[in-house]
Every structure is written in C-alpha cells, then in structure tokens.
Amino acid sequence: MVHHQNKAIREGDNPDLTAERVTGTFDTHSMAAQIYNSEAHARRRREITEIIAKRPELHDTKPFPFMTREEKILESSRKLTLITKHMNEIIEPNNSNEMFHLNNEVLGIEGHPMALHGIMFIPALTAQASEEQQKKWLTRAINREIVGTYAQTELGHGTNLQNLETTATYDVATQEFVLHTPTITGLKWWPGNLGKSSNYAVVVALMFIKGKNYGPHTFMVPLRDEKTHQPLKGITIGDIGPKIAYNVTDNGFLGFDHYRIPRTNLLMRHTRVEPDGTYVKPPHAKINYSAMVHVRSHMITGQAIMLSYALTIATRYSSVRRQGQIDTTQPEVKVLEYQTQQHRLFPYIARAYAFVFAGAETVKLYERVLEEVATGNVSLMADLHALTSGLKSVVSHYTAQGIEQARMACGGHGYSQASYMSEIFGVAVGGCTYEGENMVMLLQLARYLVKSASLVKTGQSSKLGPLVAYLGAKSDSTSLIDRTPTTGFAEYVKTFQHIARRQTLKAADKFFGLMEKGEKRPIAWNKSSVELNRASRLHTRLYIVEAFVRRVEEVADPRLKEVLTDLLHLHVNYELLDMSTYALEDGFVSSSQLDYVRDQLYFYLAKIRPNAVSLVDSWEFSDQELRSVLGRRDGHVYENLFAWAKASPLNKTDVLPSVDKYLKPLMESARASKL
Numbered sequence: 001m002v003h004h005q006n007k008a009i010r011e012g013d014n015p016d017l018t019a020e021r022v023t024g025t026f027d028t029h030s031m032a033a034q035i036y037n038s039e040a041h042a043r044r045r046r047e048i049t050e051i052i053a054k055r056p057e058l059h060d061t062k063p064f065p066f067m068t069r070e071e072k073i074l075e076s077s078r079k080l081t082l083i084t085k086h087m088n089e090i091i092e093p094n095n096s097n098e099m100f101h102l103n104n105e106v107l108g109i110e111g112h113p114m115a116l117h118g119i120m121f122i123p124a125l126t127a128q129a130s131e132e133q134q135k136k137w138l139t140r141a142i143n144r145e146i147v148g149t150y151a152q153t154e155l156g157h158g159t160n161l162q163n164l165e166t167t168a169t170y171d172v173a174t175q176e177f178v179l180h181t182p183t184i185t186g187l188k189w190w191p192g193n194l195g196k197s198s199n200y201a202v203v204v205a206l207m208f209i210k211g212k213n214y215g216p217h218t219f220m221v222p223l224r225d226e227k228t229h230q231p232l233k234g235i236t237i238g239d240i241g242p243k244i245a246y247n248v249t250d251n252g253f254l255g256f257d258h259y260r261i262p263r264t265n266l267l268m269r270h271t272r273v274e275p276d277g278t279y280v281k282p283p284h285a286k287i288n289y290s291a292m293v294h295v296r297s298h299m300i301t302g303q304a305i306m307l308s309y310a311l312t313i314a315t316r317y318s319s320v321r322r323q324g325q326i327d328t329t330q331p332e333v334k335v336l337e338y339q340t341q342q343h344r345l346f347p348y349i350a351r352a353y354a355f356v357f358a359g360a361e362t363v364k365l366y367e368r369v370l371e372e373v374a375t376g377n378v379s380l381m382a383d384l385h386a387l388t389s390g391l392k393s394v395v396s397h398y399t400a401q402g403i404e405q406a407r408m409a410c411g412g413h414g415y416s417q418a419s420y421m422s423e424i425f426g427v428a429v430g431g432c433t434y435e436g437e438n439m440v441m442l443l444q445l446a447r448y449l450v451k452s453a454s455l456v457k458t459g460q461s462s463k464l465g466p467l468v469a470y471l472g473a474k475s476d477s478t479s480l481i482d483r484t485p486t487t488g489f490a491e492y493v494k495t496f497q498h499i500a501r502r503q504t505l506k507a508a509d510k511f512f513g514l515m516e517k518g519e520k521r522p523i524a525w526n527k528s529s530v531e532l533n534r535a536s537r538l539h540t541r542l543y544i545v546e547a548f549v550r551r552v553e554e555v556a557d558p559r560l561k562e563v564l565t566d567l568l569h570l571h572v573n574y575e576l577l578d579m580s581t582y583a584l585e586d587g588f589v590s591s592s593q594l595d596y597v598r599d600q601l602y603f604y605l606a607k608i609r610p611n612a613v614s615l616v617d618s619w620e621f622s623d624q625e626l627r628s629v630l631g632r633r634d635g636h637v638y639e640n641l642f643a644w645a646k647a648s649p650l651n652k653t654d655v656l657p658s659v660d661k662y663l664k665p666l667m668e669s670a671r672a673s674k675l
C-alpha cells in the first residue's frame with residue numbers, strides 16, 4: 001500500500017478528490033498537530049472520532065435539517081445523557097479540549113441543553129465563587145447534578161451593563177438579597193439554556209446596599225425546583241423562540257418578583273458584602289466580567305473551526321464539481337481550477353490558519369491571567385481585555401464573510417441545507433453579537449489604543465506594553481516591500497505596523513483635537529468612533545499577522561514550513577491589498593509596489609492550488625462533525641444529494657395533504673369553470 005502524505009485518502013473515494021490528495025506535499029497528521037497545538041491533542045481528537053464512529057447510538061438519527069426544533073432538542077438531550085454516562089470511556093476527565101471535540105462530533109454546533117453550563121456557568125463559578133461557595137456549587141455543577149447558565153443581557157439592555165434594570169437589593173434584617181425585575185425591558189433575555197434546561201443561573205444584577213448602587217455584580221440563583229424542575233415561586237421563565245440558527249439552545253427570558261436569595265449567594269471570591277452591609281471592593285473593578293473574557297478568549301478558536309468547516313466543504317466540493325472549460329478543446333474542469341474560485345477560498349484558508357494560531361496565543365494569555373488574578377495580580381487584565389475585544393470582533397466578522405464566500409463558491413448546492421452552510425453561517429455570525437457587539441468591543445480596544453497613543457504623544461513610549469510597543473517606533477519613509485532582497489516577512493510586518501500606527505495616531509489626534517476645540521469627552525469620542533474602530537481593526541489584523549509569523553518561525557518540519565510559508569505569503573499580500581487605501585494614502589506604499597503585491601498574490605494562489613485539499617483535510621473533521629453532504633470526505637456528492645433529497649419528509653408520500661385539501665380542489669374548480 002502506498003503511504004500518502006494526505007491521511008484522508010481511502011480506496012473507493014471519488015477519484016477527482018483522491019487526485020487532489022495525492023498532490024499534497026506535507027503530512028496532514030503533522031499539520032493537524034500544528035492546528036491543534038500538539039501532536040498528542042491531534043492524536044486524541046482522531047481517537048475520539050474513531051470511538052464515536054463505532055458507537056451508532058452517538059450518531060444523528062437523521063439529518064438535523066429534517067428535524068423540528070423540538071425533535072432536535074430531544075435528540076441532543078438523548079446524546080448528551082449518553083456522553084455524560086460514558087464520558088470517561090471517551091475522553092480524559094476534565095479535559096476541556098477533548099470535551100469540545102466530543103461535543104462538536106456528537107452534539108454539533110447548534111448547541112445542546114448544557115452549552116452555557118460548560119462555557120460560562122462553570123467558568124463564572126471557578127473564577128468568581130469563594131472556596132466555600134465552590135465546595136457548595138462547583139462540584140455539583142461539574143458532576144452535572146445541577147445545570148446552570150449565565151444570565152446578564154436584558155430585553156432592553158445588553159451592551160450597557162451599568163444600566164441593567166434587574167436589581168439585587170440587600171436586606172440587612174434578613175441578610176438576603178432581593179432580586180427584582182421592575183419592567184418588561186428588565187427581563188433577562190437571550191441567555192443560552194435559560195428558557196427550559198437550566199435550574200440555576202449566575203445572574204448579573206445591579207447591587208444596591210442601603211440605597212447606594214454598587215453596579216453590576218454576579219449572584220448564584222436557583223431558578224427551578226431541583227426535583228420537579230418547576231420554576232420557583234417569584235420566577236417567570238421561558239424560551240425566547242426560534243433564532244437565525246443555534247436553535248437547539250433554549251435561549252430564554254427570566255423575571256424576578258421580589259425573589260430572595262441568601263447574602264452568601266453573591267459570588268464572593270473577589271468582592272464581599274458583610275452581614276451588616278459593609279461592601280468590600282474587588283482588586284479590579286471589572287473582575288466580575290471574567291466569564292465574558294473566558295468566552296471571548298476561546299471563541300477565536302471556535303470561530304476558526306467554523307470557518308474551516310465551510311472551507312473544507314467548499315474546497316472538497318470544488319474538487320469534484322466540474323463546470324465549464326478553461327481550454328475549450330478539453331473536458332469540463334473542476335471549479336477549483338478557476339482563479340476566481342481560488343481567490344474566493346484560499347485567502348480564507350490562510351485566514352483560518354491565522355485565526356487558529358492567534359486563538360492559541362489568546363488562550364495561553366487568558367490562562368496566565370486567570371492564574372495571576374487568582375493570586376490577586378490584576379496587572380494584565382487590561383491587556384487581555386483589549387486583545388480579546390479586538391480579536392473577537394475581527395475574527396467573527398471575517399469568519400462570517402468567509403463562510404458566506406464558501407457557500408457561494410458551492411453554487412446552487414451551497415444554498416441547500418444539505419451543504420449545512422446556512423447553519424454554520426448562522427451559528428458563527430452570532431459571534432459578531434454575543435460576548436459584546438463587535439463595534440462596541442472594537443471601541444473597548446480603541447480606549448486602550450488611545451491611552452497608548454497619548455503615551456507616544458507625551459514622549460512616554462517606553463511605558464508602552466508589548467502589544468502596542470510598535471506605536472512608539474519610527475517608520476521608514478516608505479515601505480521596502482519589493483525594494484530589498486529579503487525573502488522574509490519583516491517588510492510586510494513593518495508596513496502593517498506603519499498602517500496601524502498611522503491610523504491609531506490619526507484617530508487619537510481627531511479625538512484629542514475635538515476636545516481641544518471644546519467638545520465634551522463622550523461627544524468627541526462618538527465623533528471619532530468610526531476612525532477609532534478602523535484603528536482597532538488594523539491593530540488587530542497586525543496582531544494576527546504577527547501571530548502567524550511567530551508560528552511559522554517555530555515550525556521545524558521543512559514540508560510543513562514550506563506550505564505554511566506559502567499560506568503566510570498569501571495572507572500578507574491579500575491583507576495588504578485589502579487595506580491598500582491606508583497603505584496608499586500617505587504614499588508609504590506606491591502603486592507599483594501594490595502591483596508587485598498583486599502578482600505575489602496570484603503566484604501564491606497557484607502555488608497553494610495542489611495543497612488546497614490537504615490544507616483543509618488537515619483540520620481532520622469527520623463526516624459526522626461536518627454534517628454536510630457536499631463536504632463528504634469521500635467526495636461522493638451527487639448520489640448522496642439524491643439520497644438526501646429522497647429522505648426529505650415531504651417525500652414520505654407522493655401526494656401531500658395540502659394538495660388534497662387545497663390544490664386539487666383549486667385545479668378542479670378551475671377546470672370546471674372552463675367547461
């Protein structure tokens with residue numbers, strides 16, 4: 001048997017797809033180890049996939065698009081129960097990476113009844129509950145004796161946490177907090193799994209003690225009777241209805257009617273309220289926002305994975321779809337031969353790799369900050385907040401765009417739910433909104449950039465942190481791209497730094513200038529905010545490029561290094577063209593240099609072409625995980641599309657009741673009236 005570099009090759013596959021895999025120049029298992037940050041983890045992913053493949057009870061009983069929302073919820077609860085029971089046979093205990101993979105394979109991306117339990121409830125208790133509180137709740141939560149969520153957003157307020165309407169008023173006499181929802185707009189609205197699944201929630205409410213508002217705080221709140229699952233007295237709760245996607249998750253509403261909880265249900269690791277109402281403030285004002293930072297840090301990887309789902313589907317399909325000719329004397333070509341198709345897909349393949357590398361760095365920083373904060377050191381919180389705010393916004397934005405491009409690259413079949421593209425898009429695009437609306441989070445990063453710009457302007461560049469040190473450096477007078485013999489990426493990085501620095505300083509100038517002219521700070525901020533957000537995007541895109549460069553420099557295997565270097569070339573050239581207005585406007589890059597950048601882009605599209613399928617195969621998504629007829633590993637698309645269509649519930653009978661009831665009588669009466 002021939003050993004190919006691409007480990008996805010199997011006998012009996014569509015020969016067009018096999019031909020693509022045979023041209024791959026690198027070992028896809030080794031590339032998976034880059035993507036998943038270690039050989040061990042990549043191997044464990046494959047092992048978990050194999051275990052699941054052998055257990056039919058963990059497979060979907062029918063394609064998700066053929067199920068109603070209620071059926072999907074039932075089905076995912078069935079599978080969730082099974083994986084909970086057999087967890088230790090499938091994954092290492094408490095290994096969140098393995099759990100994430102297990103969930104994606106078995107439950108899928110549409111959510112499940114304990115999605116928020118793992119993503120926010122447990123992280124909130126871990127970071128914010130005191131040791132005593134953790135003994136009481138955390139172990140039960142980890143054992144899944146209780147199910148919880150994170151209830152912060154309200155019908156009338158999501159972004160602006162200072163103006164939440166839910167109040168927690170301390171009653172010194174009974175040593176209780178009284179939770180209350182004063183208006184309809186104060187109803188909690190959106191929290192995942194709040195509607196029907198959870199019996200507890202970490203609730204964010206404005207805390208009042210003796211008439212003073214201490215701002216948003218987090219409370220552990222029982223919502224439903226643990227035995228009957230009925231809502232407790234004083235609680236109004238339910239599902240908010242179907243959404244664009246993510247409909248297995250019961251996003252919910254919640255109202256409190258003077259609902260009492262003990263004082264000790266305030267999460268008290270960093271903040272305390274003494275029995276007499278004395279408030280002990282935390283070491284950092286935003287320490288209670290940790291569950292949001294947790295998701296923002298991890299969702300970069302989650303988004304990269306969803307982008308790669310779509311790219312895997314579109315790239316594989318583009319290798320088996322033949323349409324039209326390039327040379328009219330030759331047969332129809334694979335659509336992947338078209339330069340336009342390559343230009344649509346390959347830069348996003350490069351972005352997906354860039355995002356997953358940036359995501360890995362973000363998680364590392366998050367874990368470091370988590371450890372430091374636990375010991376009272378909050379010095380890196382602002383950096384982490386700035387970095388994750390920018391990344392969650394930029395990455396979710398381009399992920400949604402990339403998925404949509406991938407869908408369109410599949411032509412008509414991309415529009416069928418057999419492709420699964422609409423669900424992937426719908427779930428991923430939620431990331432532009434949840435955990436902080438993207439514009440709002442870019443503005444959070446902009447605050448950090450403006451402070452940094454002000455250090456530069458006041459000659460204090462030495463005080464700049466490592467993420468923004470480039471703001472204090474001097475630019476060359478023009479970019480040296482194509483003007484120096486170097487083959488590395490230094491000139492591109494310098495160019496991105498120049499662009500981000502110039503925009504940041506310019507936007508900050510606008511803001512400070514407006515204030516100098518007498519505008520109040522918030523008005524000046526609002527009038528500068530489009531320019532400020534441009535700076536945030538450019539800064540974040542620079543960070544992503546740098547993370548990509550750092551990773552490529554670390555890679556030792558020469559075959560991997562070569563293809564990753566090709567991808568990085570594609571990435572920097574594509575990014576630079578995409579932001580060419582900024583590069584051209586002060587003459588830092590000339591139009592002839594941009595011509596060179598364009599040529600490089602086309603060169604690398606062609607160079608990557610033989611590795612395209614191997615690059616998406618390296619993510620090692622199983623068919624079960626992808627849930628896409630178009631994206632099947634074996635490339636047997638057409639016969640399976642036909643089988644999928646035949647399985648459509650509408651095809652159970654030849655004549656639908658709607659035809660019997662309405663269309664037949666309509667046609668009959670039309671015929672009769674003609675007589």
Ligand SMILES: CCCCCCCCCCCCCCC/C=C/C(=O)SCCNC(=O)CCNC(=O)[C@H](O)C(C)(C)COP(=O)(O)OP(=O)(O)OC[C@H]1O[C@@H](n2cnc3c(N)ncnc32)[C@H](O)[C@@H]1OP(=O)(O)O
Nearest residue numbers: 096097100159161286289298299302381385434435436447
């Ligand atoms: C192991 C593998 C796992 C892979 C995982 C994959 C994950 C996939 C995930 C899928 C998840 C799907 C489920 C979705 C679940 C969604 C849940 C939610 O959406 S929960 C609700 C989220 N809501 C928000 O994000 C609200 C956004 N708003 C805010 O965050 C804040 O209101 C604000 C930051 C905009 C403003 O806050 P406010 O208190 O009003 O701030 P001030 O104006 O007073 O002060 C600003 C000041 O504070 C600093 N700040 C703000 N936040 C932080 C922080 N978190 N850390 C550090 N510092 C912070 C900010 O920088 C300002 O500082 P300054 O010095 O003044 O400039």
Ligand SMILES: Cc1cc2nc3c(=O)[nH]c(=O)nc-3n(C[C@H](O)[C@H](O)[C@H](O)COP(=O)(O)OP(=O)(O)OC[C@H]3O[C@@H](n4cnc5c(N)ncnc54)[C@H](O)[C@@H]3O)c2cc1C
Nearest residue numbers: 151152153157158159190191192430433434435436437439
């Ligand atoms: C799929 C999904 C899952 C969710 N899960 C949860 C959950 O589990 N728990 C939870 O508590 N919440 C959850 N949410 C809610 C989510 O966190 C909020 O919707 C999000 O934070 C945005 O807030 P908002 O809806 O108030 O938007 P708004 O703030 O009303 O945004 C509307 C528009 O106003 C703009 N805007 C608002 N403020 C500013 C500003 N200061 N400056 C400039 N522009 C501004 C925004 O950019 C946006 O264009 C979820 C939402 C979704 C879609």
